[in-house]
Amino acid sequence: MSRANTQTRYGSVAKTLHWITALGILTLLPLGMIATRLPYDTAEQLALKATVFSVHKTFGIVVFLAALARIVWAITQVKPAPLHPERKLEHWAAETVHWLLYGSLVIVPLSGWIHHAATEGFAPVWIFGQNLFFIPEHQGLSDLMGSLHGIFAKVLAASLVLHIAGALKHHVIDRDETLRRMLPGTVEAGGAPAAHTKTPIVAALVVWGAAVGLGATLGQFEHHGAAPQVAALEAVQSDWQVESGTLGLSIQQFGSDVSGRFADWTAQISFDDTAPTDKKGTVEVTVSIPSLELGTVADQAMGADYFDAASFPTALYAADLFSTADGYEARGTLTIKDITLPLTLPFQLDLSDNRAVMRGAVQLDRRDFALGANMTDEGQLGYGVALTVDLIANRAE
Numbered sequence: 554m555s556r557a558n559t560q561t562r563y564g565s566v567a568k569t570l571h572w573i574t575a576l577g578i579l580t581l582l583p584l585g586m587i588a589t590r591l592p593y594d595t596a597e598q599l600a601l602k603a604t605v606f607s608v609h610k611t612f613g614i615v616v617f618l619a620a621l622a623r624i625v626w627a628i629t630q631v632k633p634a635p636l637h638p639e640r641k642l643e644h645w646a647a648e649t650v651h652w653l654l655y656g657s658l659v660i661v662p663l664s665g666w667i668h669h670a671a672t673e674g675f676a677p678v679w680i681f682g683q684n685l686f687f688i689p690e691h692q693g694l695s696d697l698m699g700s701l702h703g704i705f706a707k708v709l710a711a712s713l714v715l716h717i718a719g720a721l722k723h724h725v726i727d728r729d730e731t732l733r734r735m736l737p738g739t740v741e742a743g744g745a746p747a748a749h750t751k752t753p754i755v756a757a758l759v760v761w762g763a764a765v766g767l768g769a770t771l772g773q774f775e776h777h778g779a780a781p782q783v784a785a786l787e788a789v790q791s792d793w794q795v796e797s798g799t800l801g802l803s804i805q806q807f808g809s810d811v812s813g814r815f816a817d818w819t820a821q822i823s824f825d826d827t828a829p830t831d832k833k834g835t836v837e838v839t840v841s842i843p844s845l846e847l848g849t850v851a852d853q854a855m856g857a858d859y860f861d862a863a864s865f866p867t868a869l870y871a872a873d874l875f876s877t878a879d880g881y882e883a884r885g886t887l888t889i890k891d892i893t894l895p896l897t898l899p900f901q902l903d904l905s906d907n908r909a910v911m912r913g914a915v916q917l918d919r920r921d922f923a924l925g926a927n928m929t930d931e932g933q934l935g936y937g938v939a940l941t942v943d944l945i946a947n948r949a950e
């Protein structure tokens with residue numbers, strides 16, 4: 554069997570790529586729907602859901618690469634002529650569905666991939682990693698792509714129903730060679746090429762546009778973020794005013810790093826490096842728990858099993874600041890929920906005039922603060938939580 558297409562048949566490469574992508578799509582559609590609907594109330598359910606999602610995403614990228622190969626190949630090939638070019642409407646409908654399918658092969662996996670890459674957390678992609686070139690970490694972008702992924706996947710499913718129905722109609726009712734021409738073998742059929750118009754592409758674009766419009770009407774783009782709407786923390790008066798800074802955290806979930814940060818926190822700092830004793834000052838940091846940005850797992854982190862943000866909306870770190878042989882240390886206590894434990898944070902400080910650049914890091918054990926107490930498997934959710942603090946502060950006038 555020849556590899557290339559002719560006017561009367563599909564070549565072996567086009568057939569192989571058609572059926573590889575067809576099998577992939579027919580697996581991924583139910584897999585995506587199942588993954589989305591699986592419950593995650595217990596640790597076991599969560600682990601299963603994450604695994605099904607990891608399979609969906611990783612296999613989705615593999616199918617995407619196969620689809621790209623298929624599209625590149627199709628561009629270099631002649632298209633076998635339709636068997637009934639005189640049935641203009643039928644031919645037009647088939648062409649429109651082909652455009653919808655080819656387009657879906659790009660926009661469905663790509664939107665899924667961007668949805669995943671623009672955020673942190675839940676269910677890593679195996680082999681290909683978390684990030685995608687040029688895609689910034691941006692929760693809004695991720696949410697948008699997640700909605701589009703769902704909508705475009707539905708358009709793909711509907712197009713596929715029409716496509717399969719068309720193939721079966723040719724096979725069972727018309728009893729022609731349309732389906733056999735796509736199956737292994739050397740069947741040839743068809744003759745004069747049909748006239749091509751641009752209207753099927755336009756019709757496909759209209760279908761996607763209408764689907765996005767319908768999705769918007771049905772509220773598919775509304776994301777009820779994890780964080781309950783809470784008032785921002787009140788500014789505090791301090792000897793040193795924080796100009797900018799990041800309070801970050803990082804934890805391993807299913808073997809991948811999930812990193813996030815608290816967007817809202819205040820620090821009341823008094824500090825005098827010239828003080829005659831080792832103790833140079835004090836600090837009190839208040840952290841708004843619902844301000845945690847942790848991608849797709851922020852929701853889960855707010856729940857009663859974790860930070861229980863509804864009952865304990867703030868965490869507090871109160872410490873004395875000491876100079877040590879190789880830098881500085883904050884020695885104090887950290888309160889998360891109703892648990893208070895001692896915590897020493899080593900940090901480096903660059904002081905120039907009235908400006909301080911501070912950088913520190915410390916490792917916590919989440920079990921000490923009853924965070925995710927039912928997640929007892931370290932492989933699913935690491936015990937260690939790396940906290941980092943970076944800030945620039947200016948001495949108040």
Ligand code: HEM
Pocket residue numbers: 571574575576578579627632633635647651652654655657658713716717720731732733734735
């Ligand atoms: C059981 C499932 C499927 C069946 C029975 C089937 C059948 C066929 C047949 C018979 C053709 C040839 C049509 C013609 O000669 O005009 C065809 C072409 C095509 N199929 Fe499928 N197909 C299936 C699944 C899929 C899937 C999942 C996709 C992609 C998402 C897909 C995309 C296409 C495209 C784009 C063409 C046009 C190829 C070209 O001319 O360049 N098909 N299919």
Ligand code: HEM
Pocket residue numbers: 578581582583584585586589609610611612613614616617658661662663665666667668669678699702703706707709
């Ligand atoms: C052609 C390939 C793909 C198909 C056919 C597909 C199909 C689907 C379907 C049908 C759903 C369920 C939508 C719903 O019920 O609302 C889904 C969800 C999802 N898919 Fe895919 N997918 C593909 C590729 C990918 C890829 C490559 C990724 C990521 C790397 C991905 C990530 C996701 C995610 C994260 C969800 C859950 C969306 C949410 O509710 O936030 N998918 N997919």
